[in-house]
Amino acid sequence: MKVQCNNLTKRYYTKTAVDHINLTFEPGHIYALLGPNGSGKSTLMKMISGLTTQNDGEILFDGEKQTWRNKGDVAYAPTEAFFFSYMTIKNVAEYYDDFFADFDRTLFQKLLQEMDLREEMKIKSLSSGMLAKMKIAVTLSRRAKMILLDEPLNGIDLMSRDAIIKTIIGYAPEDGCVVISSHMVEELEKTVDYAIFMREGSIAYETDVEELREKETKSIVDKYREIYSGEVA
């Protein structure tokens, strides 16, 4: 599914969080959404997933306007933990199964196994690394055409980060887009094929990352430093 943002704008009172953004997400690609805190990454994701409404502009899904129907094609994993703590992983799976038509229970079980999680585990007893892996498992098991992962690598150990990246690489949909926002720019270097840099609600720069390496001999980190040097990260 191709997702287009045209002139997308979101204002909170006097603050413009997203300022007339134009972006296209093509199927089959993994995007990095980068930028310091407050640059508009989460607001953009919330608009695409339909959790908040724009003040101006539009989002098109394969050329069609956003409706309750195509909102269902978007799977969004916010930064915050969003499960009820009294649940077990099995309960979460049942909850997702009830809620989302695209949830693939078999795939979910496979992902749990690959990431060393078990259905009988309680949400409240999971470590932050386990919780992060669990979030990836439920979100990717939704076989959605637009997958938005907000800071999936934040505050977790190295082994969990590796497991999450391996899962994203192995199960990113061929006909869908994956967008990952992160402060861990280095971690995404090999994972994404496109990088979008945001600053104060606008697109500061966007590039194919292999092209960046080929033409400018620069990594994503190099470009990040170039764009934001002198600014507070």
Place this chain on the structure above:
Amino acid sequence: MEFKSNTPIYLQVIEDIKSRILSGEIKPGDKLPSSRELAVQYDINPNTAARIYSEMERMGLSYTKRGIGTFVAETTDTLDSMKEEALHKVLSEFFDAMKSMGYDEASMVSELKKFISKK
């Protein structure tokens, strides 16, 4: 595998696959993993992995049987030219390093002979 993040990943993986072919770990005619499996193996983006196979095919290193998979080329001339290329690289690095230490051509050869005789 450790990557340099400022040079194209696809080229680095192709170099690695080439050296695995040269060392005999991968043999001519062997079936290579699917591009998704290759992505997981090297921890790289799936599109980059797909590009690796299309570039390798263009270079004559591999070929695709539709619906079956990607295979290492069986022609010996690509293998020979890869060997030659690798040999040239090793020798030129040796030559440059020796030269920078002040060895002339004759002493380079005699030092190399001395080294080999001790092996």
